[in-house]
């Protein structure tokens with residue numbers, strides 16, 4: 001078990017995240033997924049001297065660095081200290097003319113889904129001696145395929161590889177309106193955390209809820225969460241009804 005360093009999170013997951021586990025972080029746009037994942041890696045690097053790897057499949061790495069600096073997290077500094085690696089694995093790239101083209105190197109001719117990206121992950125985790133990983137987001141990978149058997153094969157493979165590396169992973173998943181859209185992912189991972197961003201009266205409230213943690217007694221209540229200028233803060237004393 002390892003503390004995440006995120007205020008309130010360890011209390012609601014029963015002490016901390018279990019080493020080697022893959023946790024699905026499911027939330028809608030702006031619910032705080034990227035911030036929570038980066039806070040986990042940043043804390044690992046700065047508090048525990050533990051290197052981390054962040055795979056971005058959506059956002060430009062420069063944009064992430066800029067956004068995270070607003071919380072006081074200087075990613076460039078920990079990258080220079082070899083405590084963080086941000087890998088840009090977006091499925092599209094630009095050619096010399098500035099036109100978008102597919103990122104063939106990572107996504108073409110795979111016999112098993114996600115095999116190229118898992119190879120890249122394994123290589124990088126070993127190089128960095130990293131034990132913390134975030135993939136932002138798994139939705140980008142799964143949405144390439146429409147055959148559930150195929151997706152299951154790829155996801156299972158990825159989860160097994162990460163577990164064999166004893167790597168603790170946050171798999172970010174987009175909630176695009178239908179809660180059931182990540183049922184397959186939820187079934188395969190060791191843990192599921194939902195990030196809510198819901199209207200209450202005239203305002204929007206942020207909240208977080210642990211839905212599943214294999215082998216662990218945990219609360220499944222919905223807890224108030226905020227994004228402050230220091231990052232995510234969870235309030236384990238404040239349960240919400242939303």
Ligand SMILES: Nc1ncnc2c1ncn2[C@@H]1O[C@H](COP(=O)(O)OP(=O)(O)OP(=O)(O)O)[C@@H](O)[C@H]1O
Nearest residue numbers: 028029030031032033034035036070071227228229
């Ligand atoms: N410096 C800051 N201080 C306070 N709140 C912030 C700050 N920066 C961002 N936020 C809040 O965090 C939200 C974005 O969080 P984040 O990018 O982690 O969400 P996400 O779930 O990854 O979103 P997406 O689905 O777009 O990837 C913003 O919409 C804003 O409300």
Ligand SMILES: [Mg+2]
Nearest residue numbers: 033034035136
């Ligand atoms: Mg995000």
